[in-house]
Amino acid sequence: MSKEQVERRLAAILAADVAGYSRLMGTDEEGTLASLRAHRRDFLDLKIAEHRGRIVKTAGDGLLIEFASAVDATRCALDVQQGMKERNISVPQDKRLEFRIGINVGDVIIEDNDIFGDGVNIAARLEGIAEPGGIVISAIAHDAADQSHQRGVPRPWRTIPEEHRASGACISSHVRGRQSSKCLMGRTGHNWRARSTRQTVDCSSAVRGSG
Secondary structure, eight states: OOOOOOEEEEEEEEEEEETTHHHHHHHOHHHHHHHHHHHIIIIIHHHHHHTTOEEEEEETTEEEEEESSHHHHHHHHHHHHHHHHHHTTTSOGGGOOOEEEEEEEEEEEEETTEEESHHHHHHHHHHHHSOTTOEEEOHHHHHHHHHHHHTTOOOGGGGSOGGGTTSEEBOOEEETTEEEEOOEESSSOOOTTTOOOOEEEEOHHHHTTOO
16 A cells, blocks of 8 residues: 655745743733734734745744745744834834744645644754844754855845844754854854854754654
8 A cells, every 4th residue: 555645845944933932921911912913913924924924823923834935934024023123213122022933944744734854843942042132043044045045046044234243143053963053143242253152052853763
């Protein structure tokens, strides 16, 4: 008996959530929900569409978004974080909605318009180590954007304003089931071009059985 065929494709995956969402909900549930809805309606969903992203699913404060390329995913992430910083200027620090974002490129399984697999799991794990207002991008996504640059597509991180370039992005690489990282946007104070934060995220459960 033949096995049921599984649909797969290569995709750039962006995972995002709101830092400190439980605290914000505990302090002001209705205000937090209204603020999140307003950000989605007036800003986030428009930026995602502008960069040709597809919202795969939402869960409370979380978003899982699929892009056709690492360049589109990274440009969207940068626009979102820079835009949210501007939208938060007049908001008290303890009421601000700040997103953490992780980006990965990988093989995904498609089922009923949802996506699954290691590529998704790793994006979620990278988002988990991002700082509020920060972006963590895997080495494979970074390399994919670099390859696009060699074909004449500008590197997306060249759009980072000068004031953010001292807080620079996350490059990760697999080493026996772990990912070492540096940051694209964050508050580390490291040079965005090269310096490693020596931060690691254990991806062994995400990649187990993939070989």
